[in-house]
Amino acid sequence: MTILDEIIAAKRKEIKEYQGVESTSVNGFPGKFRLAERLRDGRGVIAEIKRASPSKGNIRIDVDVAEQAKIYERAGAAAISVLTDELYFKGSMADLEKVARLVSVPVLCKDFIVDSVQIDRAKNAGATIILLIVAALEQRELEKLYSYAQAKGLEVLVEIHDREELDVALKLGAELIGVNNRNLKTFEVSLERTAEIAGHFPDSGDSLLISESGIFSESDASYAFNKGASGILVGEALMRSADAGAWIESVTSSEVEK
Numbered sequence: 392m393t394i395l396d397e398i399i400a401a402k403r404k405e406i407k408e409y410q411g412v413e414s415t416s417v418n419g420f421p422g423k424f425r426l427a428e429r430l431r432d433g434r435g436v437i438a439e440i441k442r443a444s445p446s447k448g449n450i451r452i453d454v455d456v457a458e459q460a461k462i463y464e465r466a467g468a469a470a471i472s473v474l475t476d477e478l479y480f481k482g483s484m485a486d487l488e489k490v491a492r493l494v495s496v497p498v499l500c501k502d503f504i505v506d507s508v509q510i511d512r513a514k515n516a517g518a519t520i521i522l523l524i525v526a527a528l529e530q531r532e533l534e535k536l537y538s539y540a541q542a543k544g545l546e547v548l549v550e551i552h553d554r555e556e557l558d559v560a561l562k563l564g565a566e567l568i569g570v571n572n573r574n575l576k577t578f579e580v581s582l583e584r585t586a587e588i589a590g591h592f593p594d595s596g597d598s599l600l601i602s603e604s605g606i607f608s609e610s611d612a613s614y615a616f617n618k619g620a621s622g623i624l625v626g627e628a629l630m631r632s633a634d635a636g637a638w639i640e641s642v643t644s645s646e647v648e649k
């Protein structure tokens with residue numbers, strides 16, 4: 392059983408408490424508020440609020456979420472990701488709501504979604520993007536949740552781990568495809584995964600590749616961008632950085648060697 396299996400099993404139990412929640416509006420978010428638009432020029436950073444994780448334990452458990460979000464936005468983050476899982480990541484929907492009220496960049500609800508009720512909760516809290524993990528869902532569930540989120544006007548980041556899952560994401564018509572560099576059995580991270588997926592990624596421009604996890608240095612970021620990622624999703628490095636704003640500014644700068 393992988394950590395992902397364990398988290399998903401816990402999530403399926405947890406969501407029973409949420410029945411009855413419905414999202415309040417179905418409007419989509421305007422152009423500049425869409426992550427896909429913001430990533431079109433490449434070198435976008437999706438900056439994550441991550442208090443803790445199964446692989447690292449506590450990272451910055453007492454972070455001032457509002458302060459951290461302001462730093463990310465000021466530095467030019469393309470979007471802010473908020474881990475909302477409580478059991479394994481010590482996050483919350485309250486964290487997401489705090490961020491969404493404060494910033495005017497897209498906000499990703501980073502959770503393990505297995506039911507539409509979680510999409511409603513995310514939207515109610517102010518998320519503009521949700522995450523769907525191919526490895527966590529049956530094909531029919533994935534299609535259903537994808538359509539549901541789209542009908543609610545949300546963007547969907549479809550997370551994959553290998554080429555087989557890339558095909559699933561492409562068949563779905565996903566605009567935002569994230570390759571997770573973390574092996575969820577061993578927690579080992581390898582940016583080679585991004586390179587491998589980028590090598591098979593269509594260059595039609597219909598879909599955008601985002602490299603997720605294990606990006607710690609500016610050279611890791613450059614590596615992912617140079618391999619073809621339009622965006623990178625960074626959690627731990629930014630949470631531990633003494634100057635997260637400078638980190639973001641530096642990796643997004645067009646002066647950086649391409």
Ligand SMILES: O=C(O)c1ccccc1NCC(=O)[C@H](O)[C@H](O)COP(=O)(O)O
Pocket residue numbers: 394395439441444445446447571573575603604605606624625626627628
């Ligand atoms: O971070 C973990 O340990 C983890 C374990 C199991 C499932 C998911 C996990 N992380 C969620 C994420 O997707 C990351 O927070 C995100 O990609 C940022 O990763 P990093 O920059 O390495 O903190």
